[in-house]
Amino acid sequence: MPGVQTPGSSHVRPLPAMIGSVRQALSVARKDLAIELRTKESLNAAGAFAIAILLLLSFVFDVTSEETRNIAGGLLWLVFAFAGALVFNRGFARELPNECLDALLASPLSRASLLIGKAIANLAMLLVVEFVSLIVFGIFYDIRWWLHPGELAAAFVLATWGISVVGAVFGALTVNLRLRELMLPVIIYPLLIPLLIAAIEITNLLFSAQPSQADQLLWGRLLIVFDVVFTALALLLADTILIT
Amino acid sequence: MREKIAIGLAIAAAGLLAYDLYQIFLVLPDEAMQGAIYRIIFFHVPAAITGMIGYFVALTLSVLYLSSGKLRWDSLAASVVEVSVIFSVVNIVTGSIWARVIWGIWWTWDYRLTSALVCVLIFSGYLMMRRAIDEPTQRARLSSALCIFGCVDVVIVWKSIEWFRNNHPGPVLSIRTGGGTIDPAMERMIYFNLIALLLMAAALVLVRTRQEATAREIDSLRRLANAA
Numbered sequence: 001m002p003g004v005q006t007p008g009s010s011h012v013r014p015l016p017a018m019i020g021s022v023r024q025a026l027s028v029a030r031k032d033l034a035i036e037l038r039t040k041e042s043l044n045a046a047g048a049f050a051i052a053i054l055l056l057l058s059f060v061f062d063v064t065s066e067e068t069r070n071i072a073g074g075l076l077w078l079v080f081a082f083a084g085a086l087v088f089n090r091g092f093a094r095e096l097p098n099e100c101l102d103a104l105l106a107s108p109l110s111r112a113s114l115l116i117g118k119a120i121a122n123l124a125m126l127l128v129v130e131f132v133s134l135i136v137f138g139i140f141y142d143i144r145w146w147l148h149p150g151e152l153a154a155a156f157v158l159a160t161w162g163i164s165v166v167g168a169v170f171g172a173l174t175v176n177l178r179l180r181e182l183m184l185p186v187i188i189y190p191l192l193i194p195l196l197i198a199a200i201e202i203t204n205l206l207f208s209a210q211p212s213q214a215d216q217l218l219w220g221r222l223l224i225v226f227d228v229v230f231t232a233l234a235l236l237l238a239d240t241i242l243i244t
Numbered sequence: 245m246r247e248k249i250a251i252g253l254a255i256a257a258a259g260l261l262a263y264d265l266y267q268i269f270l271v272l273p274d275e276a277m278q279g280a281i282y283r284i285i286f287f288h289v290p291a292a293i294t295g296m297i298g299y300f301v302a303l304t305l306s307v308l309y310l311s312s313g314k315l316r317w318d319s320l321a322a323s324v325v326e327v328s329v330i331f332s333v334v335n336i337v338t339g340s341i342w343a344r345v346i347w348g349i350w351w352t353w354d355y356r357l358t359s360a361l362v363c364v365l366i367f368s369g370y371l372m373m374r375r376a377i378d379e380p381t382q383r384a385r386l387s388s389a390l391c392i393f394g395c396v397d398v399v400i401v402w403k404s405i406e407w408f409r410n411n412h413p414g415p416v417l418s419i420r421t422g423g424g425t426i427d428p429a430m431e432r433m434i435y436f437n438l439i440a441l442l443l444m445a446a447a448l449v450l451v452r453t454r455q456e457a458t459a460r461e462i463d464s465l466r467r468l469a470n471a472a
Contacts, residue, residue, distance in 0.1 A: 169393070173386050177376045186372060190365035191393060194400040226400060233396060237389050240310055243382065 021113045028117025033124055035094065042090045042125055046083040050133045053079045054140060063141055072143050073203030077196050080130055081163065085185045087125050088167030091118050092175040105242060112238040115168055122164035130156055148206045151216065155206065158223040159199035162230060166191055169234050172241045198222040250450035257443035264437045272430060281345045284338050290438035291335040292360065294445050298328025299363065303395040306388035318384035321391060322374060323452035325367050327445050332364045359402045366394040380460060
């Protein structure tokens with residue numbers, strides 16, 4: 001691994017060491033994505049789940065009504081949040097067989113890099129699920145989601161990064177619990193509420209023809225604050241969260 | 245010693261509560277617009293403040309545990325969270341009763357109500373997670389991390405839902421408004437009841453901490469027996 005450091009160190013590092021940590025995180029993400037591309041266990045499950053929920057939603061309300069456009073953001077982000085839990089559950093759980101997690105923790109890899117690497121892998125997988133769901137959603141519900149592609153992509157990346165970091169942190173916290181699959185959603189959904197509110201609001205705005213700039217800025221700022229605060233907390237508490 | 249302090253706190257809380265109840269129900273008049281139901285504010289606001297203080301005390305205790313590694317900070321944090329969740333539930337239930345009488349509905353998705361509910365959900369998750377971990381050191385480390393994330397999130401939740409929607413009555417205490425929104429006698433009673441509830445919370449935390457310590461002792465004895 002590049003940028004070798006003492007395991008568990010979390011001090012402020014000079015720039016070259018920081019670049020080393022980023023490389024370590026990217027190596028972890030590459031490893032996770034390579035495993036996922038071979039097995040496709042999380043992507044298939046999350047994608048199939050998302051599309052099934054989008055289909056079921058068509059029975060809940062009249063899909064042709066104008067109201068659908070007003071609640072489109074809410075529907076999409078609920079689907080993404082639920083699909084995300086399937087991805088996060090696998091993130092650290094796939095390291096349990098053959099004591100892979102213990103090996104990773106004993107390696108020269110810093111724990112902050114391991115956590116951020118897992119978050120990057122979560123981000124990539126969730127963005128794929130979101131992109132596929134968005135296309136299916138546009139077809140099923142006649143939503144023109146391509147009106148503001150740049151802003152929509154930025155909002156999706158910001159919101160998904162927040163979900164991914166929280167998912168990685170709590171995936172790590174719950175990995176050794178008896179009731180892992182039950183505990184993860186119970187813990188992460190209340191924590192994600194501010195992020196989901198901002199993501200829903202900004203997505204609804206960007207599905208309309210002339211979204212308000214002021215509202216976009218307001219909700220965009222909330223997404224950035226959430227991302228910065230939770231990423232910083234994840235880095236600070238990485239040594240506490242990741243224990244053998 | 246700890247038991248004597250708990251009993252002392254409980255007696256002080258009971259005495260002050262008895263005085264407060266006498267003042268609230270027999271001395272203070274009905275409010276001009278709301279009638280008798282306004283009295284719920286004497287329990288609703290102090291319960292909310294007690295719960296909130298508790299969460300931030302738990303945050304401090306969790307940081308103390310992570311920096312010192314002493315399990316007694318973790319036991320104390322868990323006890324404080326448990327008691328705070330109860331006070332938050334009291335806050336939500338009393339608020340709902342008031343809303344039913346004044347607004348005609350039990351619940352509205354206002355920012356304060358929603359924030360209070362989110363607090364209860366986050367810290368219920370904390371209590372549930374503790375039950376799912378057997379090993380005390382692991383439980384303490386993971387709970388402390390969750391408590392820190394939870395407390396930080398509560399601040400962001402509060403702000404985000406305030407931007408999202410707001411139809412809750414505005415602040416009434418003069419430390420927030422500068423005065424003029426509530427009769428001084430009524431405001432004094434809110435503070436008196438806050439002190440009573442804080443004393444009660446402290447007594448409950450001491451009792452709960454004692455139970456946590458006993459549970460830890462039993463657990464270590466069981467492990468010792470299993471190892472033998």
